Amino acid sequence: MQRIVVLAGGVGGARFxxxxxxxxxxxxxxxxxxxxxxxxxxxxxxxPDLDTVMYTLGGGINExxxxxxxxxxxxxxxxxxxxxVGPEWFGLGDRDFATHIVRTQMLGAGYSLSAVTEALCARWxxxxxxxxxxxxxxxxxxxxxxxxxxxxAIHFQEYWVRLRASVxxxxxxxxxxxxxxxxxGVLEAIGDADVILFPPxxxxxxxxxxxxxxxxxxxxxxxxxxxxxxxxxxGDAPVHGMADKVLAAVGVEATAAAVARHYGSGLLDGWxxxxxxxxxxxxxxxxxxxxxxxxxxxxxxxxTAQMAREALTLAEEVRA
Amino acid sequence: MQRIVVLAGGVGGARFxxxxxxxxxxxxxxxxxxxxxxxxxxxxxxxPDLDTVMYTLGGGINExxxxxxxxxxxxxxxxxxxxxVGPEWFGLGDRDFATHIVRTQMLGAGYSLSAVTEALCARWxxxxxxxxxxxxxxxxxxxxxxxxxxxxAIHFQEYWVRLRASVxxxxxxxxxxxxxxxxxGVLEAIGDADVILFPPxxxxxxxxxxxxxxxxxxxxxxxxxxxxxxxxxxGDAPVHGMADKVLAAVGVEATAAAVARHYGSGLLDGWxxxxxxxxxxxxxxxxxxxxxxxxxxxxxxxxTAQMAREALTLAEEVRA
Numbered sequence: 079m080q081r082i083v084v085l086a087g088g089v090g091g092a093r094f095x096x097x098x099x100x101x102x103x104x105x106x107x108x109x110x111x112x113x114x115x116x117x118x119x120x121x122x123x124x125x126p127d128l129d130t131v132m133y134t135l136g137g138g139i140n141e142x143x144x145x146x147x148x149x150x151x152x153x154x155x156x157x158x159x160x161x162x163v164g165p166e167w168f169g170l171g172d173r174d175f176a177t178h179i180v181r182t183q184m185l186g187a188g189y190s191l192s193a194v195t196e197a198l199c200a201r202w203x204x205x206x207x208x209x210x211x212x213x214x215x216x217x218x219x220x221x222x223x224x225x226x227x228x229x230x231a232i233h234f235q236e237y238w239v240r241l242r243a244s245v246x247x248x249x250x251x252x253x254x255x256x257x258x259x260x261x262x263g264v265l266e267a268i269g270d271a272d273v274i275l276f277p278p279x280x281x282x283x284x285x286x287x288x289x290x291x292x293x294x295x296x297x298x299x300x301x302x303x304x305x306x307x308x309x310x311x312x313g314d315a316p317v318h319g320m321a322d323k324v325l326a327a328v329g330v331e332a333t334a335a336a337v338a339r340h341y342g343s344g345l346l347d348g349w350x351x352x353x354x355x356x357x358x359x360x361x362x363x364x365x366x367x368x369x370x371x372x373x374x375x376x377x378x379x380x381x382t383a384q385m386a387r388e389a390l391t392l393a394e395e396v397r398a
Numbered sequence: 399m400q401r402i403v404v405l406a407g408g409v410g411g412a413r414f415x416x417x418x419x420x421x422x423x424x425x426x427x428x429x430x431x432x433x434x435x436x437x438x439x440x441x442x443x444x445x446p447d448l449d450t451v452m453y454t455l456g457g458g459i460n461e462x463x464x465x466x467x468x469x470x471x472x473x474x475x476x477x478x479x480x481x482x483v484g485p486e487w488f489g490l491g492d493r494d495f496a497t498h499i500v501r502t503q504m505l506g507a508g509y510s511l512s513a514v515t516e517a518l519c520a521r522w523x524x525x526x527x528x529x530x531x532x533x534x535x536x537x538x539x540x541x542x543x544x545x546x547x548x549x550x551a552i553h554f555q556e557y558w559v560r561l562r563a564s565v566x567x568x569x570x571x572x573x574x575x576x577x578x579x580x581x582x583g584v585l586e587a588i589g590d591a592d593v594i595l596f597p598p599x600x601x602x603x604x605x606x607x608x609x610x611x612x613x614x615x616x617x618x619x620x621x622x623x624x625x626x627x628x629x630x631x632x633g634d635a636p637v638h639g640m641a642d643k644v645l646a647a648v649g650v651e652a653t654a655a656a657v658a659r660h661y662g663s664g665l666l667d668g669w670x671x672x673x674x675x676x677x678x679x680x681x682x683x684x685x686x687x688x689x690x691x692x693x694x695x696x697x698x699x700x701x702t703a704q705m706a707r708e709a710l711t712l713a714e715e716v717r718a
Binding site: 120121122151153154157158160161162163172173175176177179180182183186187197198200201 | 440441442471473474477478480481482483492493495496497499500502503506507517518520521
């Protein structure tokens with residue numbers, strides 16, 4: 079049985095995993111989930127990326143939106159607003175609240191985030207092993223300029239959801255990452271993997287944050303197995319979200335080739351770019367990363383499964 | 399302006415307060431609320447009696463049921479059950495959850511329960527000053543016999559809501575009360591009162607728990623103003639709930655006269671019994687407590703307002 083490790087953010091990672099499960103239904107898939115987007119709101123611990131993976135693979139996602147629960151209602155949020163308690167810009171539904179209540183209660187009782195995630199997945203049966211990158215607190219902050227030109231750091235969710243990345247990001251800092259340890263099972267899964275995949279997730283605030291946890295980047299580089307990524311940039315624009323904004327903050331051009339070079343040949347063995355970016359293939363290969371141009375739009379599960387098959391095929395080419 | 403202090407439990411206390419506000423709309427009413435029924439569920443702090451008073455006077459109560467929110471839904475609870483997280487016997491609706499989320503968040507941020515209660519009341523505008531009896535943790539436990547005849551102590555809510563008081567209570571203990579201090583404002587309100595009223599609330603687990611906080615009973619006895627109560631027992635049965643069960647646990651007969659004697663003339667100056675219990679009047683007066691028989695069924699706000707007027711009239715008789 080093929081053992082596949084995937085580093086996943088939220089929507090992009092979750093959709094890719096749907097395709098991967100369809101392409102390789104018998105594979106043993108371990109997902110290392112980004113927790114840098116986590117936020118405390120209303121006294122509750124919210125893990126948007128872990129939940130998006132869990133809901134998507136467990137059949138509970140709002141398919142159209144890509145995050146949050148299907149058939150959702152917003153009674154609790156409306157009541158909180160009636161108490162004057164916000165923020166109102168973060169959309170938490172009643173069904174979703176239950177997840178955060180269970181998580182917060184278990185964390186308060188002393189369980190680790192990875193133990194809590196396992197407990198939540200016992201209900202959702204995502205068909206993969208989902209592990210947070212770390213049980214320690216890591217919080218991605220974004221440095222922005224305020225109206226007077228003064229720099230200040232805000233939580234990633236405030237930048238992404240409230241501001242819709244509408245102002246320039248000067249820096250992206252995964253606060254606490256340098257002190258964090260990989261969660262139990264993370265390094266073991268990487269060490270036991272046959273293939274490691276980077277889905278078309280945000281290279282800075284999703285995959286990049288996972289790689290910022292000391293030991294994870296090194297374990298992947300030293301695993302001695304093919305590491306293949308899929309470009310989140312198609313035709314010089316992000317497929318989903320506003321990845322170009324945070325790429326600029328780390329000095330990386332928003333192109334498929336620049337993202338590959340950002341990961342680097344020390345980490346990445348193979349890279350898929352979209353067919354519209356086939357001109358980028360030579361420059362990626364020059365950087366020592368095997369590259370193929372294939373359709374990379376996750377329009378439906380079958381198209382996404384084909385992307386996963388291409389990634390696994392490229393991995394076998396690299397191995398040979 | 400007449401200053402009235404009321405010691406209130408849940409449903410009975412809240413309904414009486416509706417009548418009192420109607421009878422004495424210009425009075426300055428301070429409600430000292432029972433917190434012995436408080437319980438932690440799902441990691442959230444729930445204060446059923448404070449909320450029942452707040453929702454009832456603020457127009458948000460489920461009128462028919464007497465507790466919980468009007469137009470309530472139960473999405474969060476159903477989701478929690480899908481996670482296998484209970485208990486299911488405690489009925490928390492989505493609107494109600496928001497209250498507990500705000501309260502728990504504020505307590506976690508270091509606010510006292512009395513400060514939190516004031517903040518919640520800023521929304522509900524109950525028209526009274528609602529103060530919890532204490533900011534310290536007090537939890538009423540009930541000693542029951544299990545199937546093998548072994549005694550064990552369970553939380554009051556488990557006894558009352560889950561078991562519906564269907565087994566005998568051997569003892570009722572307000573755990574933590576002996577170490578508790580009256581919340582800020584409680585003793586001052588009693589000291590400044592013109593009249594102190596005991597509504598037809600449970601004399602053991604509602605009014606009795608408030609009186610168990612050191613300093614409160616003494617302050618009432620020493621206030622030097624009329625203290626008048628209304629019997630929660632009519633025709634030898636509790637008007638609401640299962641008060642007879644917990645009265646038995648403290649060795650008090652479930653009669654209007656026995657409850658008056660249980661409070662005692664050291665505390666109580668006047669006592670109202672229902673007209674069906676007019677035969678009890680002489681024995682209450684023999685115990686040194688002025689007693690009148692008047693209709694005591696809180697069938698609607700006007701009937702309840704009349705009860706409040708009778709209590710205030712009896713207070714003036716006592717004073718004269």
